[in-house]
Amino acid sequence: MRTRTGESVLSRAVRIFEAFTPEEPALTVSQISRRTGLHLATASRLVTELVSHGFLARDADRRVRIGVRLWELGTRASPTLSLRDAAMPFMEGVHDVVGHHVQIGVPEGDEVLFLERLTEPGAIINYTRIAGRLPLHVSSSGLVLLAHGPAELQERILAGPLPAHTRHTITTATVLRSTLAAVRQQGYAYCPGYFHEDALGIAAPVRDVRGDVVAALSVIVPNDAGAVSVVPVVRTAARGISRALAARGARGLPG
Incomplete structure (x- = not known):
């Protein structure tokens, strides 16, 4: 599936994953939006979907980090x-x-x-x-x-x-x-x-x-x-x- 800009949803998800760094493993949705260049609403929607699949996780303060499921699949x-x-x-x-x-x-x-x-x-x-x-x-x-x-x-x-x-x-x-x-x-x-x-x-x-x-x-x-x-x-x-x-x-x- 591709967006109106021609970029696939998967490509946008990859941009979200790449926004995290060892120095900053947890980010707010606003930070993710700025780092990826995605509209805030788009970033929020994709983050919510990735969280639902366990690829991202939310902290108690609502910051987002890489989820355990992504680590599990990558390691496996x-x-x-x-x-x-x-x-x-x-x-x-x-x-x-x-x-x-x-x-x-x-x-x-x-x-x-x-x-x-x-x-x-x-x-x-x-x-x-x-x-x-x-x-x-x-x-x-x-x-x-x-x-x-x-x-x-x-x-x-x-x-x-x-x-x-x-x-x-x-x-x-x-x-x-x-x-x-x-x-x-x-x-x-x-x-x-x-x-x-x-x-x-x-x-x-x-x-x-x-x-x-x-x-x-x-x-x-x-x-x-x-x-x-x-x-x-x-x-x-x-x-x-x-x-x-x-x-x-x-x-x-x-x-």
Whole structure:
């Protein structure tokens, strides 16, 4: 079914879902209307219908958030389940050793999308979160995925812009190209202070049954000299996840 503007009702519903962000998981109908560009009456009608199906939910203060049913359906059908299931025992092992943050991410367009994350109170600062995203050039996971990604993706990112987050962020194509070559050669990414001066990211590739890199296992630890000792832990765990995926016959993940 299409509206008089030619846009389908489904497209409008997708715009409503995309209005929510990790920073603002609950919105008023007026906010949804402004963010989607939908007329207030149209937004209200669609929100009410989506709430009736459980895809959205209303808080006690009438604000709207993503409903449990949408999460249920997405989780049930997600091709990433095999990756998360295979990764979790190894992530828990790494977390026991290093504390701080352990996470796994997959490529999603020009960004890395984080599927799972383990952390603890008092760990070093980390801006990633489950279902959060970061640009490929600023994170250890992103550099691993970019280094093993398609040539057209690499050239698109290399063409820039490459925004800086700290004085250590890679901001030129020349440095990024050499960094990607180093990641492929050494088998991991090592990123001191790329996204925050006090934090250091280490990531290693996770491969599917065909040997293709489909994910990156990473840790975020304090940016100090002791971080280098974590590299073999991350690489060993990433290889373990790869073997677990191969044993399951898992191939390819959304990207």
